[in-house]
Amino acid sequence: MGSAITVIGLPIALGIIMFGLGLSLSPGDFVRIGRRPRAVAVALACQLILLPLVCFGLVLLFRLPPVLAVGMMLLAASPGGTTANLYSHLFRGDVALNISLTAINSVIAVVSLPIVVNLSLALLQPGGEQVGLQFSKTVEVFMIVLGPVVLGMLVRGLKPAFAAAMDKPVRIASVVILTLVIVGAVSAQFDVLMSNLGALAGIVVTFCLLSLGIGFLVPRLLKIERSQSVASAFEVGLHNATLAIVIARSVLQNPDMSLPAAVYGVLMFPLAAAFGVLITRGKKGAQ
Template structure:
């Protein structure tokens, strides 16, 4: 199979399948919670769509990342959400409804916000030789590959709920397997650059993971939200969509080096939330023990 077929067809189609599977797990009620609990949703969106890219920019500057790695980190910060955060919220016994709602709404908004963040990143970090980039073209591509499949998935969930409930888990497994395969393939293909910059990009990714989790918890506590919602925002703001980042770097920008950051992040993004999850689950157990 030629690289062009993989980049232009297989990779976007695979992400579309993943997003369709995500839509199978969503209902109209996941969007209506915006009006039921507006404070929690708006605080989470501010964290994901505004504060997270600013944090990523600060990390790029402090770590003095080379341009490809810096752009990759910014693309990562511009690709929030995904079903992984929902799974981790469920694992932590956090507010799963809030997590799903934030994932749903962020998926809608990021088709417009992500291209602008990428455009800024290319202008800021790549002085010469920047790849061709179209704001409109990227937005349209994200609408076709992410938004429409999600909407179709939601429609299937509403119309054929038994099918959606039965097969959603298989799409989730495919999502994880596909991400792992992409990460391994990129790490092998770009191994020379990775060897030279692994320590730098690894710690930058860990800083983004830990910093964004802490950011989510802090904005929740500052706005006087419950511990349950604070843990949810920590996970939701702290987990990025590595698969989408890889797609944008390879298929939209045609720069595999920009995907190195997302590949390394994909290896460490499950590590950073563990202390928060263990702390909250331990707190719940102590609360149950005290109440009994």
């Protein structure tokens, strides 16, 4: 039952949520980002350069077995998932920036992910299988992110009053759907979570919190506005665990290598929610 919720229900639920995000966006949001590219550049630098370095340091610090260490690096190299856009929406981030970052990262990952993973295999597991990222998976992420959003934007363009009226109900519905997704994810991965909790929980929690923190604090230190920093935090901090699992199991043919992403895929939901509450508490309307 839990597996069905995550495999079938999650994409449907996120599609509905992304449609709701589209209702709150206009083309002007994306034009504004093009005029201020610093936020995009900083977030991409955090995602593509800082995170792999941080993760590599963690796998050495926690002394993970090579197969799990490579699995963590695979997770670190995976682009942000659609869940990042949902959290950005819930915690008043710049959703247009977040969606743009997710789309850009999904394309860049075609090159960056194989580079990071192959270097990790060479350093941590010499003689391991080389990896290439299936382009169809990038297209899938791209379409899940942009398809429903474009539809929502079209509805807003045709029915702006309806889109405005739906803002609050969509946010409430998003919280309800997110709760169901968390329950489903925990249920589907319960056995994996329990059997690997001791070996992986520490590094997964540390990596997730560091990713979120880096994604938020680096832009803030560089004087990037709060809403864009929130978007950066969730884009940099929430990875596409499903993509990492698919590559580990289908491309590398190594189920054990998928375990870090499986554990992360469950723990990231409550960790990101707690982080969002922490950084937005008392900051409503702050820039």
